[in-house]
Amino acid sequence: MLIFTENIPDMKKTNLFFVSALLCMFFCAVEAGAQKFPKKGYESITEERSRNIIGFLASDLLQGRDAGAPGGKIAAEYIVSLLREWGVEPFLESGYYQNFAAAKNGNNWITEADFDLSGLIETGCDNRIMSNILAAIPGTGEGYVVVGAHYDHLGVDPSLEGDTCYNGADDNASGVSAVLQIARAIKMSGKKPRRTIIFALWDGEEKWLLGSRFFVKKCTVLPEISAYMNFDMIGRGPAERPEHLSYIYSAGNPLFGEWMKSDVKKHDFSFVPFYNASDNLIGGSDNTPFAQKNIPIVWYHTEGHPDYHRPSDSAEKINYGKLTDIARAACLCVWRLATVKKY
């Protein structure tokens, strides 16, 4: 840029200097305190691994991953086996599982964090042990960032004609694949974040956010959580705009939008973000209990489709290239959430 300034009058040169200085200050503010995330970590997020994870989680063998049912428990064991293989350690001293009791009260499910369930369970209602999976990469300093997605889905419905199994490939094996690949990428990078990153795979979301609500109610470090990142359905897109990504974030944190804008300029992503800065991030997904505690949110979502909450939400319909790019972009964002001094 400066090569072409020789013939420009001094006044314009001065203006250019101030514009350059302002731009520099702006980008310094955007990245204040951030360490650059190494390319080898970022590139370790692959389309092939997304296919493997979603292919298994959304297979009929897992019977729709109903919370607390055998298929859900196999999904949990599989997720834990990957975390263990990659050396991503448990967050809790007791191990990867955060188990909790849940029971059906009329049409609603409640957990032991809401009420003492013993009287209800004695009535013979449906009751189960559900399990969040919590892993962590320890930070060098204080504070926490939580990166989460729910792994449960709707199970099977024998009353349906034809296919009875809700495979839940987009909802939400897609989100689980992103959380797992980001955990792996950061672990593989060998870099240490400033804040501890908690990777959370929630159970019981489809029964009204049971796992994430339980975590928030029981979390002893809640005041030290500086952000929550959520993935719920990131593998599809509206038929008329297949490249669409809803990038939803707390309106009080405009930097979250600037980070994405700067990454979109630098990388050839196959998605197009729609920036949605919102004051109200309550309802619909696991960001809700965090938003209710005024914790800043980033939420990736590629919108509904005709297969939503139907047995036809299957693995072969996922756009793996786009999903993998979303996981890569989110990995860069997680790294900033965990290393930028203030946002």
Ligand SMILES: [Zn+2]
């Ligand atoms: Zn759902």
